[in-house]
Amino acid sequence: MLDAAMVREFTDLLSENGVITDEVGLRSYECDGLTGFRQVPALVVLPRDAQEVAGAVRLCAKYGMPFVARGAGTGLSGGAMPVADGVVISLQKLRRILEIDVENRRAVLEPGVYNLEISKAAAPYGLYYAPDPSSQQVCTIGGNVAENSGGAHCLKYGFTTNHVLEMEVVLADGSVVTLGGPTGEQAGPDLRGLFIGSEGTLGVCTKVTVRLLQTPETVRTVLADFPSIEAAGDTVGDIVDAAIVPAAVEMMDSLAMEASEAATGAGLTVDSPAALIIELDGPGDEVEAEFEHLTAICERHGATRLHVPTEAEERQKVWKGRKAAFAAVGRISPDYIVQDGVVPRTRLAEVLTRIAEMGRDADLRVANVFHAGDGNLHPLVLYSEAAGEHDAAEKLSTDIAELCVELGGSLSGEHGIGTDKACSMPAMFSEDDLGVMHRVRLAFDPDSRCNPGKLFPTPRLCGERPGKYAPHPLEEAGVIERL
Amino acid sequence: MLDAAMVREFTDLLSENGVITDEVGLRSYECDGLTGFRQVPALVVLPRDAQEVAGAVRLCAKYGMPFVARGAGTGLSGGAMPVADGVVISLQKLRRILEIDVENRRAVLEPGVYNLEISKAAAPYGLYYAPDPSSQQVCTIGGNVAENSGGAHCLKYGFTTNHVLEMEVVLADGSVVTLGGPTGEQAGPDLRGLFIGSEGTLGVCTKVTVRLLQTPETVRTVLADFPSIEAAGDTVGDIVDAAIVPAAVEMMDSLAMEASEAATGAGLTVDSPAALIIELDGPGDEVEAEFEHLTAICERHGATRLHVPTEAEERQKVWKGRKAAFAAVGRISPDYIVQDGVVPRTRLAEVLTRIAEMGRDADLRVANVFHAGDGNLHPLVLYSEAAGEHDAAEKLSTDIAELCVELGGSLSGEHGIGTDKACSMPAMFSEDDLGVMHRVRLAFDPDSRCNPGKLFPTPRLCGERPGKYAPHPLEEAGVIERL
Structure with missing residues (x-):
């Protein structure tokens, strides 16, 4: 599709070093944080300002080419994966x-x-x-x-x-x-x-x-170990019931802690079944009042250790233990998928039991890190590409996301649907729901050239027959093509 | 447009007393809280459940009739004003x-x-x-x-x-x-x-x-009088800077207090230039800590009176003084318009000075009630319909809303655009901005039968020539008609 004259138009439009066409250069854009899905793009452009972005988009429009905008490529759902014969518009130079x-x-x-x-x-x-x-x-x-x-x-x-x-x-x-x-x-x-x-x-x-x-006047962080996931979950429930609104309530299970501790030495107790990281912030006297409530609740649920860092540096170390958890899983597994789903907070224990069963059935390990306060799970499915486990891991990961929907939750909390879960959208939305989403998308982008194949289920991706959606006047008139 | 056979179809569809066709009955739906604009509808239907609503909407679709859904009709921007030859779908029976x-x-x-x-x-x-x-x-x-x-x-x-x-x-x-x-x-x-x-x-x-x-464990309310609007505004700024997040920070000027006090006897100081009603809520010890900060800030800015109700009943009385302010203005003026605009909080003093000038120029009184914490103003433009002041009041009210946009704010904070400010939308949005809004609306409602004439500027309403928006492929194909 892309010929030399078209490439020249992009080169003329963009500032120096604004176009990548060589195989090695293109290959470094073939995936984002969802590394199990890859696609080399036809062209990568690196505009230097908004005018150059608009110019590149207009050139794509002129030639009917699809394009994918890309930030740092750290996304975990494959939202920035390129399209074959398409352009990647990297925004890495728009850094002011x-x-x-x-x-x-x-x-x-x-x-x-x-x-x-x-x-x-x-x-x-x-x-x-x-x-x-x-x-x-x-x-x-x-x-x-x-x-x-x-x-x-x-x-x-x-x-x-x-x-x-x-x-x-x-x-x-x-x-x-x-x-x-x-x-x-x-x-x-x-x-x-x-x-x-x-x-x-x-x-x-x-x-x-x-x-x-x-910036809050005071921040207090508590790292609390618990004898069970249930005890940690009940603690979260009681914190919410006490009308304390912590800045953060994170939970990690022992496998996640094992991985993170090996990578960071953050001071997590690796043989504890569960830990909470709870942070309070606000004016000093408020935080102190909440802190007393909070530690009493943790103790009531049998917390086996309460670590309360007093120095900022020590506090950052605890957070490093949490924030590095995804990457740290690489220490204990050659490959892994970070899943993202939501359940009502009241069903956390149930979803964890089911995930553990599903992991055993699939013969794959699953580590769990959550934003426990709002029921947002990040199960980490551990697998080995070399051992041929990718498809099984992808299936387990997808099944976990769909389980969240079944339990009254959502396919995604914060990582997006992307390439990864587009085919699961019908588990959460009806044909009419998807139909109206599709039409709204066409109101912005009538040719579906803007990051096609992401978010919305398509026959090509999901192997479903065309004609999935209820017809709409704009489709019946032949102006909008059905996906 | 509407004939007897069509009315019969609506009557057959809906439960008993589900259709209003008589002149007196229809007239009670002719306006909402924006009483200066009126339109008698062709038909009012009162479905009893969601199925009946969907059925009524389908009948409107069958006959290409526009319709307006209506709740209690308390809206202040004319969002529920009927359309000539259109149906009002009242939702007042869906009360479960x-x-x-x-x-x-x-x-x-x-x-x-x-x-x-x-x-x-x-x-x-x-x-x-x-x-x-x-x-x-x-x-x-x-x-x-x-x-x-x-x-x-x-x-x-x-x-x-x-x-x-x-x-x-x-x-x-x-x-x-x-x-x-x-x-x-x-x-x-x-x-x-x-x-x-x-x-x-x-x-x-x-x-x-x-x-x-x-429900918060503790609620404390403070009614504070100030020697000037500026002193009250500076107090709000300092509260925000102290990282106190009150549940509410309301401001009233003396004219608004005069009206409200006459109607409610809430205990407002009618000769004070400005008052704040500040409410804190949360766990008891937190609220107490915040309350001490708060009163110190009020005193620093010369508060002339601090009233802190201790009983729930007394607290509700203060709130009644605030919440009844709009209606109370009826005591001091035969007619009034409640405007709704937003400015950056830092420009509150400036906008008030300008509003006072504009009121003097138009020879109309303006009372001011605000959600001061987030810069959301509710100027009340007082006028007399009988004295022929409606158009001047409507113009002043519109000019105030557009002034908010000029000062870096918004045409509306919470009352909507409706009929009242549709023609001001181009003051805030470009043709391309309005174009994409319009296309999104058509993705839901391709014939624009759903509350037409509201929110989006149209030639009919605003007296502008057609062809206002940049053409879009769906318009060029003739499938979407331009507004």
């Missing part, structure tokens, strides 16, 4: 922090800014950016917008969608729109919220205004 | 609370349930529903969803969109979809959030699942 508006507590960012850089830039003013995915040192705000990323502190502070006020977005035809507004209070339908979490299927974000929060 | 799920802290509701009824039903379990519009005794959850309603406590607890997990929605063609999911963690694009605040233009909500919160 355009403004830190201290008075109004907001920051204006290019999409390639790393998540943690925002808080670093805001720190001199006593401000920070709240959503903190475990990958925050290397993931970008543009990717966070695409996936509506959360993080350990989303229990108290919410997801990306709760912190983005306004965005500049290039649509598939190259037009540029503003979604949201500077104060975050919306007039009209919330296209801002619609775009956040749409996984790159509605356009390319080229500028983001985020809300900054004041 | 279908479930209070104590364990998972959520309630499943029909759309006609009154906002306050939710908290009353949840109270025996120590739970409540957080968003609390001033009209909460008489407004419905369905209307709250349509307008994304807030309330005094949205500073800490957020808007309707932050509390709705899942909805059942009838689309314009009569199909029924589920938006969102039971845990509130979204998989796929956030159509739930898109629908909330879309002012009835995307479909009719027939079932809502909301999150319930635990």
Whole structure:
């Protein structure tokens, strides 16, 4: 599809070193954090500003080429996996922090800014950016917008969608729109919220205004070991019932701790069945009042150890133990899949029992890390590609996600649907539900050239017959092609 | 358009007393809380359950008739104003609370349930529903969803969109979809959030699942008088800087207090230039710690009186003084318009100075009530219909909303755009921005029969020439008609 004249057009449009066409260069974009799925793109472009992004999108429109926007490629659901014969638009050169508006507590960012850089830039003013995915040192705000990323502190502070006020977005035809507004209070339908979490299927974000929060006066972190997963789960329930809203309540099981401790030496008790990492933040006297409640609750549920770091450095070490857990699993398994599902918090014990059974049946180990406060699980399915276990691991991982739906939860909490779970969408949504999603996507991108194959189930991906959706007047008129 | 045979079809479809056709009956639906705009509908239907709603929508589709869903008709932007030759679908008979799920802290509701009824039903379990519009005794959850309603406590607890997990929605063609999911963690694009605040233009909500919160252990309310609006504004700034997150921070100016005190006898100081009502809630020891901070800040800014009710009844009286303020203005003026705009909190003093000037120029009084914590103003423009002041009042009110946009804010915080401000949308959004909103609306409702004329500027309403938007492939193909 792509010929030399077309490549020249991209080269002419973009600044120096803006186009990658060589096999080795292209290959480094073949997958994101979901490494089990790979596809070499036809072309990678690296625009240097929003104008170049819009220009590249317009060239794709001219030639009817599909494209995939890519931040740092740390996503875990394959949302940035390239399309064959398609263009990857890397946003890694759009890395400027355009403004830190201290008075109004907001920051204006290019999409390639790393998540943690925002808080670093805001720190001199006593401000920070709240959503903190475990990958925050290397993931970008543009990717966070695409996936509506959360993080350990989303229990108290919410997801990306709760912190983005306004965005500049290039649509598939190259037009540029503003979604949201500077104060975050919306007039009209919330296209801002619609775009956040749409996984790159509605356009390319080229500028983001985020809300900054004041750095809490006091932070206290508790690492508590428990004699069982149930005791840890009951502790979480009682914390919620006591109307304490911790900044974070994370749970790890013993296999996750074993992996993390081997990699980080964070001080986790590897033979403990379960641990909670609970963080309180706010004004000093409030935090002290909550802290007393909290430790009493932990003790009531038989906590076998309460570690309360007093120095910031020690606290960061505990968090390193949690945040490095995914990568650390590489120490105890050659390959692994990070799953992401949600169950009602009241069904945590049940889902864990079922996951353990399913792991035994599939003869695969599963480590568990969760945002326990809001029922968001991250089961880590351990496998060996070399031993031919990939398909079994992928099936187990998918079955776990669909189990979450069966238990009244969701296919995804914060990692997105992407390539990984597009075919599971009918487990959660009816044909009519998917039909309206599809039509909304076409309102932004009538040719489905914007990150095709992600999020929405398609016959090609899922092996289903075409004609899945109820017909819509726009389809019947032949203007919208059915997926 | 509507003939006797069509009326008979509606009558056959609906339960007894399900159709209103007489002039007097129809006239009682001619407007909502924006009483300056009126339109008698062709027909009013009162379905008794979701099936009857879907049936009525299908009949409208069959005859190509526009329709307007209506809750209690308390909206202030004319969102429920009927369309000539159109049907009003009143949801006032869908009043069942279908479930209070104590364990998972959520309630499943029909759309006609009154906002306050939710908290009353949840109270025996120590739970409540957080968003609390001033009209909460008489407004419905369905209307709250349509307008994304807030309330005094949205500073800490957020808007309707932050509390709705899942909805059942009838689309314009009569199909029924589920938006969102039971845990509130979204998989796929956030159509739930898109629908909330879309002012009835995307479909009719027939079932809502909301999150319930635990009733706070302690609530403390402070009514503080200040020597000037600036002193009250600076107090709000310092409260925010101290990282205190009150449940509510409301401000009233002296004219608003004069009106409210005359109606309620709530104990407001009518000759004080400004007052704040600040509420703290949470566990007892936390609230006490915050309360000490708070009163010190008020005193530092010269508060002339600090009233701290100790009994629940006394506290409710203070809130009555605030929540009745809109209606109370009827005591001091024969007619009034409640405006709703947002400015960055840092520009509150500036916007008030400008509003006072504009009021003097128009020779009209303006009372001010605000959610000061988040910069959401409610200027009340006082006028006399009988004295021929309506058009001048409407112009002043619109100018105030557009001033908010000019100062970096928003046309609306929580009352919606509706009929009132549709023509101001181009002050906030570009043609491309409006174009994508319009296409998204058509993805739900390709014939624009669902609450037409609201929210989106149209030539008919705004007197602009057709062809306002950039052409889109679906428009060029002739399938979507331009507004």
